[in-house]
Amino acid sequence: MLNQNSQWYKLQYPECFVNEEQRMIQKMIADFVDKEIMPVRHLIDDDTTHEEIVRPILKKLHIDLGWQKLTIPKDFGGMGPSSVVTNALKNEQISRGDYGISLALSVTAWGLAPALRAYRSSSPTAKSWGKSVLDKFAPMFLENKLRQACLNMSEAQSACDIENHLNEGRLVRTKSELKGNEWVINGSKQWASNSGIADLNCVICNMDSKSGKEGFSLIYVPEPWPGVSHGKFEVKCGVNADRNTSTYFDDVRVPKEWGLKGPEAWDLFITTVVSAFPGNAANCVGMLQGAFDELLAYTGERVVGGKPVRQHLSTAAFLGEMASVISVSRAAYLQLAYQYDHGEIYGSRTTDSMIAQARSVLCFAARRASELILRGMEFMGSQGYVREGQYEKYYRDSALAKLVLGGVQLGLFSVCRQFYDLDFSSFGTGKL
Ligand SMILES: Cc1cc2nc3c(=O)[nH]c(=O)nc-3n(C[C@H](O)[C@H](O)[C@H](O)COP(=O)(O)OP(=O)(O)OC[C@H]3O[C@@H](n4cnc5c(N)ncnc54)[C@H](O)[C@@H]3O)c2cc1C
Numbered sequence: 152m153l154n155q156n157s158q159w160y161k162l163q164y165p166e167c168f169v170n171e172e173q174r175m176i177q178k179m180i181a182d183f184v185d186k187e188i189m190p191v192r193h194l195i196d197d198d199t200t201h202e203e204i205v206r207p208i209l210k211k212l213h214i215d216l217g218w219q220k221l222t223i224p225k226d227f228g229g230m231g232p233s234s235v236v237t238n239a240l241k242n243e244q245i246s247r248g249d250y251g252i253s254l255a256l257s258v259t260a261w262g263l264a265p266a267l268r269a270y271r272s273s274s275p276t277a278k279s280w281g282k283s284v285l286d287k288f289a290p291m292f293l294e295n296k297l298r299q300a301c302l303n304m305s306e307a308q309s310a311c312d313i314e315n316h317l318n319e320g321r322l323v324r325t326k327s328e329l330k331g332n333e334w335v336i337n338g339s340k341q342w343a344s345n346s347g348i349a350d351l352n353c354v355i356c357n358m359d360s361k362s363g364k365e366g367f368s369l370i371y372v373p374e375p376w377p378g379v380s381h382g383k384f385e386v387k388c389g390v391n392a393d394r395n396t397s398t399y400f401d402d403v404r405v406p407k408e409w410g411l412k413g414p415e416a417w418d419l420f421i422t423t424v425v426s427a428f429p430g431n432a433a434n435c436v437g438m439l440q441g442a443f444d445e446l447l448a449y450t451g452e453r454v455v456g457g458k459p460v461r462q463h464l465s466t467a468a469f470l471g472e473m474a475s476v477i478s479v480s481r482a483a484y485l486q487l488a489y490q491y492d493h494g495e496i497y498g499s500r501t502t503d504s505m506i507a508q509a510r511s512v513l514c515f516a517a518r519r520a521s522e523l524i525l526r527g528m529e530f531m532g533s534q535g536y537v538r539e540g541q542y543e544k545y546y547r548d549s550a551l552a553k554l555v556l557g558g559v560q561l562g563l564f565s566v567c568r569q570f571y572d573l574d575f576s577s578f579g580t581g582k583l
Contacts, residue, residue, distance in 0.1 A: 153181035153244070163478065168236060168485040176233075177240040179216065181247075187211060188248030192441075193538045195249050196391040196547070201348075205252070205392045210297045212245075212256055219292050222260040222300075224267060227289035232260075232267060235426070235491040239433035239484055246437030247444075250548040251392030253434050255299065258344040258393070261427060262300030262353050263292075265369050265419045269411065277415050283408040284371050288351055301349035302423065303398055305342040313355065314557035316421050316506070316565075317576035320357050320367035325400065327356035327368045327410065334370050334410045336378075336403040347381040347396040349374060354400065355420060356410075364417035370410035378403035389547030418501070425500045427556055428509040429491055432484040435516035435552050436477060442524045442545035443473050449540075450530055466530050473523050480516040487512045507569035510562040517552040517559055524549045 154160055155178060164174070188195075191204050198204040213219040218241075223229025233241075238257065245253035266288075270281030292298045304313050304323075312322040325338030336356055340346070351373050358366035372379060382397035411419070447470060450460035460466050487509055490497040498505060524545045528535035535542040553559045564575040 168489045180244040184248040223289045235488040239429045239488040242430045243433040243437040246434040247441040251390040254393040259300045262302045264423045280411040299345045299349045300351045301343045301345040303340040303343040303352045304355040307341045311557045319363040321363045323357040325356045332407045333404045336400040340398045344393045364414045367417040368412040369416045428513045429488040432513045432516040435520040436480045438549045439520045445542045446527050476519045483512040503568045507566045510565040514559050514562040521549040
């Protein structure tokens with residue numbers, strides 16, 4: 152239960168970062184999570200068809216709470232876009248219940264983001280592309296029907312090489328060609344969240360990968376669509392509310408106005424990738440908070456060595472450490488989200504400095520969340536290892552936060568770029 156009147160709450164979510172409207176949305180989501188997700192969170196990963204628990208929850212979030220309309224700008228009949236701070240607050244609350252639900256929800260906005268950003272840009276070419284895409288596809292996200300989108304970038308050979316901004320699109324193997332008034336796409340993708348169930352894909356392609364950003368292209372492909380097919384759903388360690396599969400594009404043809412090519416497309420892509428960092432750091436805080444709450448409650452009741460577990464000094468020191476990491480990570484993601492929302496003061500999201508700032512927050516939160524949740528299991532005993540204990544899911548889910556978006560390794564390399572010229576591209580000296 153999120154008590155917005157407590158002093159602790161006010162200290163954790165200070166007014167300098169979180170305004171009244173954002174607090175209202177945060178409370179609405181927190182109450183939803185307590186009512187709809189917490190009671191079933193230990194069952195979510197076993198809902199293999201998604202019919203029993205996952206889709207009903209997503210429908211309520213998308214339709215009943217209106218989140219789907221927040222992904223569409225007001226100019227197109229929606230209620231969005233929402234701010235980075237609002238999104239991050241929402242992610243923290245949902246991941247407190249289930250990281251997979253949070254991913255499935257936020258990736259819909261992520262898939263639409265390149266078109267939304269293009270529509271808001273000052274470039275006439277990008278703006279006109281954004282408008283064409285939104286004119287065509289925004290209406291379906293305004294229907295009272297669950298709709299999902301997907302940002303389809305990762306490929307089997309290496310996803311990091313695509314997300315690595317130094318590679319400038321030179322390792323994107325999915326090929327796009329302009330033939331008359333159509334784009335023709337050939338290739339395959341792997342891993343994308345919402346793949347196989349999405350109504351709309353933003354597909355990352357290159358017309359000639361050797362040319363890097365010159366041939367880079369972003370193309371929207373709805374589904375079902377001729378030439379698009381999928382493999383089986385991946386069976387993962389956790390986060391099963393998020394669907395992932397391979398997507399194959401065999402001579403897929405879509406109208407020319409659904410695609411954008413060249414450096415502008417590249418800039419939109421990289422901005423979209425980095426824009427997910429504060430939200431994913433918030434997901435880590437949510438998982439840590441969910442695990443902490445369970446641990447605090449259980450160790451308060453379970454008596455060993457003649458007193459409740461949390462009255463033993465080793466447990467107290469650990470709970471204190473966990474609370475410290477939650478506080479620091481929360482402050483860091485809120486500051487970062489606020490900086491993203493105020494580009495006029497803090498600058499572009501894609502400079503070395505901003506990427507280093509964002510990656511340092513995400514690497515810290517992702518590493519510490521996963522490490523602390525695993526250590527916390529020691530204090531839960533066997534109860535921490537069974538579904539009904541409500542704790543083990545955080546252990547399985549938090550591992551993912553270190554891997555997505557290029558992962559912690561790529562993240563730490565990017566942090567170093569603020570301080571020295573570290574070359575981690577695939578094309579640096581002595582590489583190609
Ligand atoms: C549940 C889930 C959801 C996902 N959602 C999406 C999505 O919505 N859209 C999408 O397109 N993809 C998605 N992905 C893919 C995800 O972004 C990639 O898995 C991730 O970026 C890591 O890529 P990889 O697994 O191919 O690792 P690889 O690219 O094979 O990297 C292997 C290792 O090498 C390290 N490494 C990376 N670059 C370098 C370098 N330059 N030098 C040295 N070491 C390096 C990596 O950090 C990693 O440790 C998702 C994956 C999962 C599991």
